[in-house]
Amino acid sequence: RMQEAGEYTMKMHPMWQGPLVAPGGNRQSPIDIRVRKSVFDPHLKPLTPDYDPRTCSQIWNNGYSFLVEYDDTTDKSTLKGGPLEDNFRLCQFHFHWGESNAWGSEHTVDRRLFPAELHMVHWNSDKYSRFEEAVMEENGLAVIGVFLKIGKRHEGLQKLVDVLPAVRHKDSVVEFTRFDPACLLPTNIDDYWTYAGSLTTPPLTEAVTWIIMKQHIEVSHDQLAVFRSLLFTSAEEEVQKSMVNNFRVQQSLQGRTVRSSFT
Ligand SMILES: NS(=O)(=O)c1c(F)c(F)c(-n2cc(CC3CCCCC3)nn2)c(F)c1F
Numbered sequence: 406r407m408q409e410a411g412e413y414t415m416k417m418h419p420m421w422q423g424p425l426v427a428p429g430g431n432r433q434s435p436i437d438i439r440v441r442k443s444v445f446d447p448h449l450k451p452l453t454p455d456y457d458p459r460t461c462s463q464i465w466n467n468g469y470s471f472l473v474e475y476d477d478t479t480d481k482s483t484l485k486g487g488p489l490e491d492n493f494r495l496c497q498f499h500f501h502w503g504e505s506n507a508w509g510s511e512h513t514v515d516r517r518l519f520p521a522e523l524h525m526v527h528w529n530s531d532k533y534s535r536f537e538e539a540v541m542e543e544n545g546l547a548v549i550g551v552f553l554k555i556g557k558r559h560e561g562l563q564k565l566v567d568v569l570p571a572v573r574h575k576d577s578v579v580e581f582t583r584f585d586p587a588c589l590l591p592t593n594i595d596d597y598w599t600y601a602g603s604l605t606t607p608p609l610t611e612a613v614t615w616i617i618m619k620q621h622i623e624v625s626h627d628q629l630a631v632f633r634s635l636l637f638t639s640a641e642e643e644v645q646k647s648m649v650n651n652f653r654v655q656q657s658l659q660g661r662t663v664r665s666s667f668t
């Protein structure tokens with residue numbers, strides 16, 4: 406697929422000239438997914454997310470992104486299957502985005518950047534008793550990544566977009582209930598890439614089985630513009646900084662294999 410006119414590639418954006426390897430890590434995230442170098446694994450099972458919208462509890466601006474948090478004290482919103490051997494509990498989802506629609510995603514596909522990326526964070530409830538413990542362990546987390554493209558308005562996302570002004574500043578929290586995160590998944594969740602990686606925000610621990618969907622979802626230009634109205638800064642700080650470009654510099658593969666569930 407030729408690069409579309411005006412489409413940004415990973416190399417062109419100045420944000421990407423940072424250190425390519427995190428200190429002391431050999432399975433860091435995010436990465437560029439080289440499609441032709443990924444290896445089809447016929448043993449990968451279909452992914453089976455099973456979310457209960459009643460476990461949705463609040464939205465929190467943590468100064469990196471806004472997290473839509475789920476009550477993970479029981480096994481009500483779970484993820485199994487795919488590359489996962491254990492049962493994982495949904496604890497939050499969040500996004501990464503750019504200051505323009507030309508870039509914003511953390512992962513890229515053959516260097517192709519997307520305007521934003523959704524991450525649905527789950528922790529291994531078979532092996533650990535809570536998120537804070539699992540986040541420090543090798544097989545502690547499973548994160549589903551979904552690329553966003555600019556297109557038609559996403560009806561399901563609008564309920565979330567409408568409440569974002571209430572969490573404009575860092576450390577603000579607002580009650581948010583009965584949101585079904587499954588509405589943000591693409592129609593086809595059988596085609597994905599998976600690899601062993603890390604959190605892309607502190608503590609950057611190498612605890613994540615990444616599951617990156619091949620199919621993107623569409624949101625409207627105006628919906629994504631509301632993401633950019635959020636602030637990195639708290640209400641007290643005198644200089645307000647727009648929450649944009651909240652993605653991490655890409656990390657080197659360091660010999661890892663990216664597997665695909667499709668040929
Ligand atoms: N981009 S990512 O890799 O999908 C991603 C994640 F996987 C995360 F888990 C978090 N995360 C960070 C904390 C604070 C915790 C505070 C207590 C100690 C552990 C971190 N909560 N969730 C996160 F912010 C993020 F961006």
Ligand SMILES: [Zn+2]
Binds near residue numbers: 501605
């Ligand atoms: Zn993320």
